[in-house]
Amino acid sequence: MNVELAPVDAIDPDAAYREWVDQYLWHVDQLPNVVQATGTVAMAPRRLRAAQLRERVSGGGYIDNMPVVDGPESRNAAAVWQVLRSYLTVASSRVGVEAPILPPGLPDDIELARLWAYSANEWLAAAVYDIRDWPDLTALEAELFRLIRRARTRLDTGTVRRARPEWCTTCGEEGVLVDWIDGPDGEPILTKGCKVCGQTYTEGALP
Structure with a gap:
């Protein structure tokens, strides 16, 4: 800095x-x-x-x-x-x-x-x-x-402003962010999931 x-x-x-x-x-x-x-x-x-x-x-x-x-x-x-x-x-x-x-x-x-x-x-x-x-x-x-x-x-990618978490369609809370979870083989993978209820939105991710 x-x-x-x-x-x-x-x-x-x-x-x-x-x-x-x-x-x-x-x-x-x-x-x-x-x-x-x-x-x-x-x-x-x-x-x-x-x-x-x-x-x-x-x-x-x-x-x-x-x-x-x-x-x-x-x-x-x-x-x-x-x-x-x-x-x-x-x-x-x-x-x-x-x-x-x-x-x-x-x-x-x-x-x-x-x-x-x-x-x-x-x-x-x-x-x-x-x-x-x-x-x-x-x-x-x-x-x-x-x-x-x-x-x-x-x-010309435009300007991104700090985004709020998205609404979760499962629990209704504003908690959906990109996150790490355990994949099917036990290795951590990147996914889009809810911080509140744990629902994931990535195909192949564990519920």
């Missing part, structure tokens, strides 16, 4: 800190949409390559003569994911609370990537008041937020 005191802070010393918290939360709230948008673009080259390979096997064309898209948005998607992954690792070690461990690479399943981004968003939002001015964390934060702003602007 880098906070430089302005003259107004002489009257309200906490003003700069509150502004930083607001900016921090704004950036992490954009993560799910940014990951989905950049991930969708990043998946295009992979799908194109797969289509090219199928075409070649079927005898309809030759992959060497077909263009493959690998533009800046694909690289930006990978950068957002890797910096987010690194930031969570370092922040977890500094705060002393276990953070989500993202897969090494951006998942091919965009909805799964979005769920991971929601998990990261929730953890970062909960940890914001425990974040301090560690040099390695500050540098990663600045890079992550720069990538988020760039992706949001280039891909």
